[in-house]
Amino acid sequence: MSGQRCKLDPKLINALIERWMPETHTFHLPCGECTITLEDVQIQLGLPVDGAALTRSIQSADWGVICYDLLGAIPDNFYGGRIEMSWLRDTFPDLENDLTKLERIRYARAYILEMIGGYLIPDLSQNLVYLRCLRF
DSSP states (O other): OOSSOOOOOHHHHHHHHHHEETTTTEEEETTEEEOOOHHHHHHHHOOOOSSOOOOOOOOOOOHHHHHHHHHSOOOSOOSSSEEEHHHHHHHSOSOOTTOOHHHHHHHHHHHHHHHIIIIISOOTTSSEEEGGGOOO
8 A cells, every 4th residue: 555645636526426326326427327346445445355344333432442442542632422633634644554454444444534524424613523433
């Protein structure tokens, strides 16, 4: 995996959202229909797609324990189960090649939270994301 994160273009994201057809789960583009496959996700994120599924419901209200379990670190402040996006970026800088499997998983979780909090389900402040978005 490279040491750089991809830069997301909000205009590109909006263009894709406008072309998404939820009935068929495809994008309608000038060149035809296309969809995102699990293989695409594997290639883009460098994550394995085989092996045991990681699923667990988060029921506890102890956000420090939940955050440590998911990310291996605990921020100074929680906001009703939300954490600051800036803390995520500071705690999980560019991905290095020599990380352990567990560290890569934590980086992937942090990246997913950044995607959710920044583009998919942004908080009104655009600086907070719910930990409960991760159902690992």
